Amino acid sequence: MPWPPAPIGLLLLSHAVAWLPPGLLPHEWLLWSALLTLPLIMMRLALLRYGESSVSGLVLKTGIVFHTVLLLLATALNPYLAIYAFVGYFDARRWFDGGWTVAVVVATSVLSAFGQAGGLAGLWSGPWVVLVLTLVNLVISQTILRLEQARETEVGRRERVAEELAAAHRGNLRLHRQLLDQARETGVSLERARLSREIHDTVAQGLVAVIRQLQAIPDTELGGVARQRLELAEASAHTCLDEARRAVVALAPRQLQSQGLSDAVREELELWSKRTGLKSELVVDGSPGPAAEHDHVVLRVVQESLSNVARHAGDCQVTVSLSWPPEMVMVDVYDDGVGFDHDRLVKAPDSQRHGLAGMAARVAEVAGQWSVESRLGEGCTVSAVVPR
Numbered sequence: 001m002p003w004p005p006a007p008i009g010l011l012l013l014s015h016a017v018a019w020l021p022p023g024l025l026p027h028e029w030l031l032w033s034a035l036l037t038l039p040l041i042m043m044r045l046a047l048l049r050y051g052e053s054s055v056s057g058l059v060l061k062t063g064i065v066f067h068t069v070l071l072l073l074a075t076a077l078n079p080y081l082a083i084y085a086f087v088g089y090f091d092a093r094r095w096f097d098g099g100w101t102v103a104v105v106v107a108t109s110v111l112s113a114f115g116q117a118g119g120l121a122g123l124w125s126g127p128w129v130v131l132v133l134t135l136v137n138l139v140i141s142q143t144i145l146r147l148e149q150a151r152e153t154e155v156g157r158r159e160r161v162a163e164e165l166a167a168a169h170r171g172n173l174r175l176h177r178q179l180l181d182q183a184r185e186t187g188v189s190l191e192r193a194r195l196s197r198e199i200h201d202t203v204a205q206g207l208v209a210v211i212r213q214l215q216a217i218p219d220t221e222l223g224g225v226a227r228q229r230l231e232l233a234e235a236s237a238h239t240c241l242d243e244a245r246r247a248v249v250a251l252a253p254r255q256l257q258s259q260g261l262s263d264a265v266r267e268e269l270e271l272w273s274k275r276t277g278l279k280s281e282l283v284v285d286g287s288p289g290p291a292a293e294h295d296h297v298v299l300r301v302v303q304e305s306l307s308n309v310a311r312h313a314g315d316c317q318v319t320v321s322l323s324w325p326p327e328m329v330m331v332d333v334y335d336d337g338v339g340f341d342h343d344r345l346v347k348a349p350d351s352q353r354h355g356l357a358g359m360a361a362r363v364a365e366v367a368g369q370w371s372v373e374s375r376l377g378e379g380c381t382v383s384a385v386v387p388r
Helices: 006-019 027-050 057-077 079-085 087-095 099-116 120-125 127-215 224-250 261-276 295-312 342-346 354-365
Strands: 279-285 317-323 328-335 369-374 380-387
Touching: 006 027, 006 079, 006 087, 027 057, 057 079, 057 099, 079 087, 079 099, 087 099, 099 127, 127 224, 261 279, 261 295, 261 317, 295 317, 295 328, 295 354, 295 380, 342 369, 354 369, 354 380
Parallel strands: 279 317
Antiparallel strands: 317 328, 328 380, 369 380
């Protein structure tokens, strides 16, 4: 029953209906029926007190047999107990399964029909009435129970759908936060790279030009004091150039701040594989030596290439090769994915090749060389060579 104390209320109601009209049933019968139903009330109170989970299956089965016998005897004396007998349908679904459920439902239908026919008097006067009422009760009870079961099934389905939607919403929130974090990190990285390029292309290059001009002044044209001042100016320019180069290195991607290029690329590949589920491999040829000025450009080429692979290459494997020819850093990013028509892409609008154009421009800014090779169904290779 939806409300646990309801069976006790129905039991009391059954007795009240029989007692209220004076002389409806002999008082002796009503007293004996009340005595027989006292154990039923105690059983219901025990279930409320200790809970159904603490009662074993054997105790429940024994109790339902005892309950049915007592209720049959009480209903013979007080037919209005058929009002209470109705709760047997809910007990059957609540406590039992299989054959026991059928047995309890049939027993409840018989008890209800017995009371509806008038108890013992009705049974003696028209036993067929009890049989007909039993069949009617079975049909009605099964219809109600099936409707209730269908409702519970629908409620359970809706709860599962709600849980799935809530889980999807939580997943979307996590993804949204990740995208915001990635966008923020990308924005910071792009700004740092822009500042790095600005310092390199303006301040650093300007200081190099100043130093060369100072070094080009012949010694014969200057006196001793002028030469000393010239050397001081040249030393100051060298100091400023060193500071500018340190600033360029400090503004490099965060991956390069605490590790070398090969380790940064390896970390990027591992994170990318976890995020996409695709396999990746790093091949290192030669010794990287000390950090190079343009390592951040190589890392950006790898990052953009991996991003393109995740978006366009399909199910594939990626191999990144790093090598260090004299005074150069070389990187190749190869995937065995679906590839693309290179000639067609060259003629496509800028919006469709923004990533490739960005890589090419980034490499060109440091006087490097960049290329991409691909054919439909044969994967793609992005190559870049930048000066150290």
